[in-house]
Structure formats: structure tokens, C-alpha cells
Amino acid sequence: MCNEAATERKGGIYIHTPFCVQKCLYCDFYSTTNLSLTHDFLSALKTEIKIRKSAFQEFDTIYIGGGTPSVMPPEQTEDLFETIYKNFSIVPDAEITIEVNPGTVDLPALKRYRKIGINRLSIGVQSFSEKNLRFLGRIHSAPDALKTVQEARNADFKNISLDLIYGLPGQTLKSWEADLVKALEFAPEHLSCYMLTYEPDTPLTSALNKKHFSPLEEKKTGELFMATRAFLARNEYLQYEISSYSLRGIFPSMHNRKYWSFHPYTGFGPSAHSFSGSIRSWNHRSVTLYIEDLKKDQLPVENKEVLNREQKIIEAIYLGLRQTDGIDLKNFQTNFNRRFEEMFEDVVALLKNKKYLEIDQGRCFLSPQGMLFLDSIAGMFSGTDFYLK
């Protein structure tokens, strides 16, 4: 959270693979379906890695995300890792994750991933229901999903995370639980359960606006959220972030935690963000611009921002409250020179009174009910005039 801490902390590497076979209807991540660019992208990426080469910083997580990293041929991924290892110092027990999507990956590829040191798989399952997969516009079928998860185990991955989406139109508690039950059959070490969100400028949102379907009622989505927590807790999956659950609490995503805890990270590839503790910079959200810049040996940075105190406070709260651990109050005071409870007296009192927020053992965190209102609650905090104090 503060600058000194950031430098002594180990960093994370994020690589954004900007390709997908087909755009899913709800997706607003940056990716293109023009797969003919993978080769040029890889050269550009390698150039970026060389430019950003660092002799001092140690890294303890690598995350290959996207897009769909598994559309890159395995030899290209091997090539990529060779470059990463050559230019950065990666600690021996680093968490190294790759995202794969069912229908784009097979057993031989998974084995090759394992061989180059990748030790964690994040599988974009989303649902085990055909109907849901079609609604979301995914390319894979339910059997594809099952096959990929099975193959991941066969390839000896001991840390697997499954992505699931809930809150789809017409979804019932029963049908959602069926997805969860199916997922648990594989005893994944980690689960990410996302509420479906309607992002601007996506086909799904425009269909919604045209009233082609009616979204699941808020009340029901809220119930699903609460049910997810309870169901997973019964099965030894503990929530540690609003949509992240880890088996017996021992397999949280070390990489994602960096985002929520102000740790430094370096992002490569189009649209990737880097963070140094107070400066955040981001690359072009376009493969072609990205490649163009790197052909000229130029960093493909579109812009950067230096966070001021007020912005750091807003982020510390928004990100802190996402996590079940909440905001570390001592840390907050060290970083911002004021007691949190004092700075936000009115809001804290109101939220405590409504049982949305608790303060206990030096931490301020949301109750499960409060988590349902994370955005509004963050809005209440940032909407007060704390920055004047």
C-alpha cells in the first residue's frame, strides 16, 4: 500500500494474450479474433519483455491471461517462457498460472505447459449447462469443459481454478447448485464465481437494452451470492474475495491478491496495466498499435497516472473491502496518517448500524450482506469529503 513496502515486495508478471477464437457475448476484455497476428504479437511481446527487463526486482507470480492464452501454439508459449526466464528473476516456488479455455487445449499442450514450469491452471468453464454456455456465446460445450478439467488433472496440475458465472436470466438456486456440484467433483483447489455483469458495448448488453430477455431479478442474484458462499463453505471452500474461493483457505491466487493489495506488478501485452506502488501505466488497447510501437523498440504505453493521496485512499477502500480480510487499519493509518475510523466516522457508524460492516481485530471488513453492496458502499466512502480532512 505504501511505496517502501512496494519495493521490498516481490512483484507479479502479467501477460495479456489478446486473441480469442470467437468473442463471447458478455465479454469486454480486450481480444481480437484475428489469429494471424499471433506470430508478430509474440515477437513484439518478447521485445517488450527485453525492454522492461529488470535486474533488481524479484517476481513470485506469473499470470498468462487474456484473451485466450491457449490459442497460442505451445511452442510459442515455450518460446515466451524462455524469454521471461532469461530477463527476469523468478523465485523458485513462484506461482505460475495460465488461463485456458475448453475447446482450445488438449492433453499434450497441457503437459508441455507443465514442463515449462506452469504450475497453476485457470480454466474458463463458466457453466456445465449447454443452455447457459450458448447464452453466454462460449465456443465450448459442456463435455468439452469436463474433458479439459479431467485432462488438467491427468497432466499433473495440482493447483486448478475453475471460473464459473452465475446470475443468468431464469437461473434458479437449483440449477446454479448443479454447476457447483459438478465443479466440486474435480476437487479444484480454487473457484472463481462471478456474477454476470452487463458491460457497456457488449452484444449481451445491447440485447438486454432491446429487451430480448429479462435479466435475473436483483433479489434472486443476491440470494445466489449468499447461497454460493454458504454452499462452498460447507464444502471447505473459503471465500477470500468477493468472487474468489480457495480450498481450505490454502490455495488463494497469489497473483490476483497483488491487484487487491497494492503490490507491484508489471503487465505485458496490449491493454495490460503495470503498477509500481504509486504509478499505474497501461499499454495500448490494440494489437496493431502494440506491435507497431515495439517494432520501433518503443514501449507500447498509452498513458500513465500517478495516484494522489485521495485516489490511493479510494482504491485502498474499494480493494480492501473486496477481500474478506478487509482493510488493515494499522496499515491504513501508517500510509495515510489518519485513523480510518475517524476519517469516515459517519459512514462507518451508519454501515455498522445496518450490519453491513464490521471492525474487529484491527481490520474493517464487510459482512456477507455488505458484500452485496460493495460498489455502493465504496461510493459512500469516496462520496464523503474525507479528502478535506
Added chain:
Amino acid sequence: MLNIRNFSIIAHIDHGKSTLSDRLIQHTNIVSERDFKDQILDSMDIERERGITIKSQSVCLPYKARDGKLYSLNLIDTPGHVDFTYEVSRALASCEGAFLLVDASQGVEAQTLANLYLALEHDLEIIPVINKIDLPSADIEWVKSQIEKDLGLDPESAILTSAKEGKGIEDVLERAVTLLPPPEGDPEAPFKALIFDSHYDAYRGTVVHVRVFDGRIKAGDTILFMSNNAAYKVEEVGVFQIIREPRKNLSAGEVGYIIAGIKTVSDTSCGDTVTLKQNPCEKPMAGFKEAKPVVFSSIYPVASDGYPELTLALEKLKLNDASLIYEKDSSVALGFGFRCGFLGLLHLEVVQERLEREYDLSLIITAPSVQYEIGLSDGNVIMIDNPAMYPDPAGIEFTREPFIRASIIVPDRYMGTVMTLCMDRRGLNKTYQYLTNNRLEMIFELPLAEIVYDFYDKLKSVTQGYGSFDYDLLDHRETDLVKLDILINGDRVDALSQLVHKDRAVERARLACDRLRDEIPRQMFKIAIQGAIGSKIISRKTISAYRKDVTAKCYGGDISRKRKLLEKQKKGKKRMKMVGQVMIPQSAFLSVLKTDD
């Protein structure tokens, strides 16, 4: 001095004053083709956005007349809207003449008459101008007859112009030279100048706008403000030519500005007389009549610590808006703020917008109120314009509310709808008279409280834009008043209280609850909104709780995006103020008066 002419352009709203000013400015070439823009004197953003003039603006035009001599014409473009009449009257105080514009298709309207009277009060030479003669609907003969009958001016002296097409422009300039008298005054007498406006410049301090009546002034002189004896050394004098144009000196008869490193904002006041410390003039000039505010409303900063900033901003704005009056106020719900008096609703909006834009403040404005006379059982009579000050009803003997005499000019086919509108507003129809064939002037007596909010808009809409409206304050008349309180989740929010006529209370309460229900976003818990008189609840609405937020993923890149969303919520118009346990948007406070469309 013989080659100086000071004159204003006055008219009803939209008759083309600013456009005519444009043509006069272009004719004298003081602005390059490239720098020119339409309605160039409407320099404030808010004027340009709304397409109306709010501030009088002077500009000094060098003009070589047909007689071969070079004249210095000082033109003041004035606003046409009723709410800014005070601007017009002050402009007229620095003039010897006025061009009274009449739209050739609209004819004489309410503010044409009102501005004519103002000019007569100032003893000005008045020249009628018929503008927009290019319009197919222009009816010059008809307007001429109005000029004769309604205005009592010589229709044959009217200049015909099309400001849009640049016709008749030279006629205006020539008549200014030949028909308007030059200013009087003695350049050798002790310096005497009237402050008719001013504005604050961050680098140079207060810039004082003056009309010099006697003597002359130059940089290096020491000026004295006669109302408070504050003395400053003059740094610069000059005239306005869109930009400030420094001059060696300003002398009797001229209109211009003085910069004297004036950093104490409160030293300068409109209507004060400026003289020189060395050789002061004997006594100050008459100054201006105080502006008489008709509606009152409180302004609070949204930021809980914003009071000092607001104080400074109001002081500076007051320099440039002499009609604004204010005093300290406080509210349980909103903290410290100011009770302000305005000349009308548009004036209120303009003040709010200028404070927000020019001083980067975020404000809450409460529902406007008129000023009531309240007779107490102890024999005292008090004036109340703030619901918070409303005394215990048990101790009230009588209440009186202000009435106006409204003059509404409309084509006679709207007689019925206007009648209905005014009767709805507790109006009394006094008389009506035909001005011409089918144009009617209707006179009503109406409670001021009934027109402050949206009467003018309503009139415009029921008469499809043809109705024009003007009013004078009459007197205070006996009325039956109650205080309507609003409770949110059981807590009375003082800043939402209103004083209303008893017969209107239920309707007003319903309206206020409806508006608040629309304005306040759903929150994490149920919100009850109640309207009450004393302890009696007369209306009620609830806002149901919502059940969840849509919380999306949040990784590296999203963090900036999310934060920006949170920051944006805070800046926009929908900025929230926490009142008790409920977040209420700024705009809600003013909304309680909005009637159904």
C-alpha cells in the same frame, strides 16, 4: 467631450440587442475577422449556452462619422430578461441615450415597455429601432403604430434594421452621433466617477467599471472610494474594446475601467463614487437604488468544510452581480451556508451556475421562498423569508404574503388558457385591454409565491411562446400560511421545509414527496419520505431498498477504471450529501417545488 456618445441598447428579450451590437462592433473594425464570433459581448459560457445576455457589457467604438469627425461611441448591450433589469438600470445611469429595439414580427412586449420606463426615469434620449425587418412575418406598419400608441414615441424617427443581414447599421451609428447629446461634465473639476459594475481578476485584483462625470484620472493617481475611504494607487486605466484597452487617462464623459491593485474584495461596491485623494470632489453621487430581491433561497456547500470557500466566492461574485444579496444561514442538515435574495428564478439559477463554474464549488440550493409578513401576538410584525425562522403558529396573529400586478400580453386566442392558468394560481383578474386588433394585455393580481417557480415557463408553454410577462410588486395581503416539513426516515430535514398556503398544503406535500422519491436513488435500505404539518403527516412515499450491486471482476486494469467511476460520481451534478442516514443528491433540494408537466 463633444465627440463622445454614451448609449445603451435596450429591448424585450431576444429582440436582437446583442446581434445589433455585433454589427456595430464589426462596422468599426475593432475586432479582427478571425477573432469575431456571434453575440461577441455575451462572453460568459452560461450566456452563450442559453443564448441570452445576463450581464450588461460596454464597448468603446471609434467611429468616423459622415461629418468627417472621429467619434468615440460607448455602447452598452443590456439583458432583456426581467430578472436582470437591475443590470439595465445601472447601464442607463452611464448613458445619455438609448436605442429601444422592437422585433418587427413580435412587436412591443412587456419588457419593451418596462425598459422604456427605465430609460425615461433616467431622462435619456430614446431612439426607436425596428429590428428583424428581414423576417417574412415582419410587419413594419403594425410595429410603427405600436411605437406611437403604446410607447408614445415618434414612429417616423424609427430606424429600420436587420441586425442579422447588417441592414441599417450605419443609420444607427449616424443617429447616435447626430441625435444623442454628448455627455456633460467638467474635465477640470475634481475627479468624480460612478461605479456601475466591477469584476475580480485573479492577477490584478478588482477591476472597477466606471462612468466618469467630472475630472480626469491616470495611472499613479491615488483614488478614494467615498463610502469607506479606502485609498488605492491607480495602476492602469482604460476602456473596454472586448478586451481591456489601456489608455493614458480617462476623463469626464468617458466610460472605462480602473485597476488599482484592489485585493480587499469588500472595498468596492456598486453605486459608490470614486474620487481622487489629492483633490476630492465635494459629495458622492446618488448611487443606485438597492436591488429588491423577490425570492429567497439558501445555498450550502456540498463539502462539509466548504463554507469559507463559498464565502469568498460570494464576495467576488457580488462584485460582478450587484443585485445579489446574502447573509449567513445555517441548517441542522446541511451546516453553514447563506440565505440569498434573488431577482427571480433565472437569476437564482445563474448565480448557482456561476458559483459552480467560476469558483469550482459544488452547491445545494434550497427551494425558493417569498418574503412573508407575520404579525405576532406580542404586537410585533416580522418579515420571514426562511421557513427555518417560522415562529410557533400559536403565537401568530396574522400572516400576509406579497402580491404582484402581472401584465400579460398575448394574442387574444390565448385569453382562455391564460385565464385558467392565473386562476389556478390564486389570481384575481382585474382588467384586460386590446392593444391592437388581436393583441391583449391582461392584468392580474397574483400572489408572488405562485409565480416564483415555474409560472413563466408555464405561460410560455400554454401560449406557445407568444405570451410575454412583466410584473410589479403591489403589497402584502392577508393569507393563510402553514409550514410544510419533510421527514426522511422519521427525521425532519430542515432544508426541505417550505411555507405554503394552507389550501395548497396537501398538494404541495404530495408533490414534494413524489419529487424526492424520483430524485433520491434507491439505497441499501428502505427510505420513508413524509410530508407533515406540525405533527400531522399529510403525505407519504417510500423508496424500496435495492438488493445488490453488480460487482464485477477487478483486476489490474480495472482498478483505475473503477476508481474513476467512483471519482466521477462524486463530481457530477448527482453528488450526494449524507443527511442523517440517507444519501440525498444535491438536485433534490430544489426539486420539491417542481410541478407536474
